[in-house]
Amino acid sequence: MSIGNIWILCKKELKSYFASPIAYGLMAFFALVCGYFFYAATAIFVVRSTDPMMAQRGMPMDVTEWVIRPVLMNASVLGLFMIPMITMRLFAEEKRSGTIELLATSPIRDIEIILGKWLAAVLLYVCILAVSAIDLSILFIYGKPEVKPLLVGYLGLLLQGSCLLAIGTFISNTTRHQLVAGAATFAVCLLLWVLDWVSAYDSTPTGRVISYLSVMGHFENFAKGVLDSKDVIYYLSVIFFGLFLTTRSMEYLRWRA
Amino acid sequence: MIKVEGLTKRYARNVAVDNISFEVEKGQIVGFLGPNGAGKTTTMRVLTCFLPPTEGKAQVAGFDVMTQAMEVKRRIGYLPETPPLYPEMEVSEYIEFVGRLKGLPRAGLLKRVDEVCERCNVADVKSKLISKLSKGYRQRVGLASAIIHNPDVLILDEPTAGLDPEQRRETLSLIKELAGEHTIILSTHILPEVEQTCQRVIIISKGKLVATDTVENLNSRLRGAELVAVEVEPRNGHLAQEVVQQKLEQVPGVSRVLFREQRNSRLLFEVESLQGRSIRGDLARAVVQADWNLTELHPIGLSLEEIFIQLTSSTEKGGSK
Ligand SMILES: Nc1ncnc2c1ncn2[C@@H]1O[C@H](COP(=O)(O)OP(=O)(O)OP(=O)(O)O)[C@@H](O)[C@H]1O
Ligand SMILES: [Mg+2]
Numbered sequence: 353m354s355i356g357n358i359w360i361l362c363k364k365e366l367k368s369y370f371a372s373p374i375a376y377g378l379m380a381f382f383a384l385v386c387g388y389f390f391y392a393a394t395a396i397f398v399v400r401s402t403d404p405m406m407a408q409r410g411m412p413m414d415v416t417e418w419v420i421r422p423v424l425m426n427a428s429v430l431g432l433f434m435i436p437m438i439t440m441r442l443f444a445e446e447k448r449s450g451t452i453e454l455l456a457t458s459p460i461r462d463i464e465i466i467l468g469k470w471l472a473a474v475l476l477y478v479c480i481l482a483v484s485a486i487d488l489s490i491l492f493i494y495g496k497p498e499v500k501p502l503l504v505g506y507l508g509l510l511l512q513g514s515c516l517l518a519i520g521t522f523i524s525n526t527t528r529h530q531l532v533a534g535a536a537t538f539a540v541c542l543l544l545w546v547l548d549w550v551s552a553y554d555s556t557p558t559g560r561v562i563s564y565l566s567v568m569g570h571f572e573n574f575a576k577g578v579l580d581s582k583d584v585i586y587y588l589s590v591i592f593f594g595l596f597l598t599t600r601s602m603e604y605l606r607w608r609a
Numbered sequence: 610m611i612k613v614e615g616l617t618k619r620y621a622r623n624v625a626v627d628n629i630s631f632e633v634e635k636g637q638i639v640g641f642l643g644p645n646g647a648g649k650t651t652t653m654r655v656l657t658c659f660l661p662p663t664e665g666k667a668q669v670a671g672f673d674v675m676t677q678a679m680e681v682k683r684r685i686g687y688l689p690e691t692p693p694l695y696p697e698m699e700v701s702e703y704i705e706f707v708g709r710l711k712g713l714p715r716a717g718l719l720k721r722v723d724e725v726c727e728r729c730n731v732a733d734v735k736s737k738l739i740s741k742l743s744k745g746y747r748q749r750v751g752l753a754s755a756i757i758h759n760p761d762v763l764i765l766d767e768p769t770a771g772l773d774p775e776q777r778r779e780t781l782s783l784i785k786e787l788a789g790e791h792t793i794i795l796s797t798h799i800l801p802e803v804e805q806t807c808q809r810v811i812i813i814s815k816g817k818l819v820a821t822d823t824v825e826n827l828n829s830r831l832r833g834a835e836l837v838a839v840e841v842e843p844r845n846g847h848l849a850q851e852v853v854q855q856k857l858e859q860v861p862g863v864s865r866v867l868f869r870e871q872r873n874s875r876l877l878f879e880v881e882s883l884q885g886r887s888i889r890g891d892l893a894r895a896v897v898q899a900d901w902n903l904t905e906l907h908p909i910g911l912s913l914e915e916i917f918i919q920l921t922s923s924t925e926k927g928g929s930k
Contacts (some may be wrong), residue, residue, distance in 0.1 A: 360709045364695070371697040453692035457657040458710040525878040581628075607661060 353467075357460045359366050361468025362475070365442070369476050374441075376477075378434050382427075383483045388425045390487040393419045416501045416577060419491070424505040424575045427484065429569065431477075431513050432541045438476055439520025440534035442469045447528035462602045465593055469523045470514075477513045481506065501577025508574020509589040512567055516541050518594025525605075544568070610635045610762060610792040611656065614807035615665035618651050621725045625651040627816040628665065633809070639901035640803035640810045648816040649796040650690055656794070657687045670761050674838050676719035676727075683712065686760035686791070690767055692751025696740035700731060703739060704754045711758035721757060729753035729783065752780070757789065763787065766792055769802060781806050800828040835882040837889055840905035841896055842875045848901065860895045875904055 393407040395416040440547040455465055491497050520537040527533050531551050548566035550559050567590070570583040611633040618626040626648040633639050641649050654660040655667055658678040666673065672680040674870055695703060706720045713721065726732040729749045735743060741749065748768065755763060769777045769785065785794060797803060804824055805811055812819040820827060841853050850868055853876055859867045862882050869877040882888040889906060896903040 357710075359707070363785075364706055368695065368697050413646075449693070450689060450691045451693040451695060453654075453659055453687070453689045454707065456711070457685065457687045459679050459680055459712055460710060517773050607658075 353461060357464040358468045358471065361455075361460075361465055362472045365472030366471050366475060369438075369472065374437060375476055375479070378437060379480050379483050382430060382480045383486065385430055386423065386427055386460050387487055389423050390484075390490075393422045398546065404462075405487075416498055420497065420502060420505060421577075423484075425485075425571075426511065427460070427481075428509055428512055428571050428575070429545075431509070431516060432438065432538070432545060433542060434480065434514045435477075435513065436441060436534040436537035437538055438473050439517055439524050441524070442473065442521055443525040444530045444533045448530075456606075460598050463474055463591045463595075466525075466598045466602070470518055470595060470598075473521065473562045477517060479591045480509065481509055483487055483511075498577070504574055506579050507579070508571050510585075511574075511584065512571050515567060515587045515590040515594065516544075518591045518598075521596040522594050522601060525601050535603045541567070548586050610637075610670055611794065612668040613652075613656070614667070616652065616655060616667055617658065617663050617664040618655060619663045624657070624816055626813075629813060629816075629818040630665075630817065631811050631821050633792060633794060636789050637809060638785065638795070638807050640807035641794055641802065641813070642798065642810055643796075643797060643802055643813040644821075646815070650766055650812065651816075653660040653687070653766050653794070653796065657685055672832055676857055679722045680921070684761045685757075686755035686758065686763045688751045688755045688763075688765045688768055690770070692747050694747055694750060696738070698739055699725065700739060700742070700750055701735045703750065703755055707754040708757040712756055723876070725753040725757050728747070728756070730779070745773065746772050748772060748776075748780065750782070753817045756791070759790070761792060763791045763793045765793065767796055767798075769797065769799070777802075807913045835886070835888060836909045837880045837882070837892060838869075838905060838907055838909050839878045839892055839896070839903070840872075840875055840879055841878070842902040842904045844900060844902060848874065848876060853901070854878065856895060856899055857892065860888060862888040864890060877905070879909065892919055897917055 357415065363489065400418070461491070488502070516537075519540055520533075523537045524530075524533040527536075544565070544567040546566075547562050548569040550562045550566075553559075564586075567587075570586050573580045573583050611631075613632070614630050615628050616626055616629050617624065617819060623736075631653070643649050643651070643756070647815050651660065655662045655674060656669060658674050658681050661675060666675075666789070668674070669681045671686045672684070674681050695706075698706065701719075701722050704725060708718050708721060709715070721854070723732070726735055729752050731749050731753055733745060734750075739747065742750065749751075751769060752765070754764070754907055766783065772780060781802060784795060789794060795806070807824060809821070809823050810827060811821045815841055839857065841848065850871070854866050856867060857878060857880055863880055864883045865881040867879040867881075871877070880892060882890065893903055893906055914928055
């Protein structure tokens, strides 16, 4: 496996993201919606913290708990909508236009193609997340929020995004229709999200396993600013699994064709 | 350079390529000929390691396409039926990208890009977006990117499809120039193209190999006898058709003389030789000795078209070659 080859693919993929309106559209969408969440959370925080009732009870209001956490939780849900749009074209478009023939007949490995494309998707996701730094800078101008939970929260968003992007990459490799890939990725992301609901009413071992599989369930700790190796390992293994499945499916499709 | 043995490729239901074998020597330019759906693209995809063969073996430059795919891919330049272009890239950017994919180092790559752009006549659109190019230019950009890493073997799938006659001629002469340095396989269903460009033909139909031979051999193999067009003009005055015909019939080796037409005072005949005899020299001498002008003398080959029809229809009837 050569880093050089991965980077060649990744650069090409990033360029094509930024040559189309997708990248800018998603960044604008995220900036707007995230900005709104931030505004709403801050407004609630301000109203509550000036509420004499709360002050009387002597409960110090915490920016991390009242602003950052809800914004992070909402941002992670926004990922559900953005990730299918990022990954749907990765392979489907190459298959439709026939450029996959160029990649597949060049002296590069499947895994290099896959990693290059996935990495480009991750980097685009990082750019999108970075847009919300504008909102956060306001927090730093007017106050001194804790840095560590913020960093942990963003690490969580990145890990969660990377793992859904790996799944999206796999799905894009199974079809030549972008829209099919996008819709299927959205469905799978949604499913992985709602798995978490099971934990609310089912505490049997099965229920716990199901909720363990939920991508969203593992994000809660990150949003609280808690870095748990269990969650990190979960995300890393889903990324690995998704990319591994993609290599398998490339191989399988070649033989079946 | 290329060696295919008993290659079979089955898709889910149908057999696209059925047990074909052939060899291509280094520096040769070979035409891959067959009607739609014959299995040309499929064979090329196996040779370029895009598809694994169902059965049989294929070797390129001494490397097996199955077990040594990386080595094969390094030595192959492939232009698929639709050139694999990224519309959002500029021409030189695209060719550079392909060069990097093929493993060329960054140093000197830009110079190499300029070289192939010159060579394939795309230098004037180098900084244009590929999405803004015409079909002919796209084809040439595809060709330029296929030779960027100076591959031993070039595999071109219908390189002239969709081009106007002028561009078609240019592309073919470019391909001809490339032969020698590269071993080339090109597929087409246009027969005169093969006659003009290729040294050898491989004809397939419905996945089966129909014939593989040099262009000349194929011609004579089917005909056996030589067919020559002869045009004769009197030095002065009038020339009777019967006189000339008689004279030509007396030339040794001639089996039949056919009067074709009269153009002003010139008379055109078609002369057929006996099996395996070469008669052109004797014909020319006979005409000149009779004190006439020999205004035209050339062999009329059976066109590949006719060969093709004969060969493919004979396999359909169940006979081989
Ligand atoms: N991906 C595929 N799946 C199933 N069948 C296929 C596939 N690709 C080609 N075929 C079938 O294999 C046969 C050979 O096709 P191929 O594309 O190799 O022909 P071709 O000689 O290149 O034809 P053309 O001159 O039209 O390009 C055809 O019958 C075609 O229907
Ligand atoms: Mg074809």
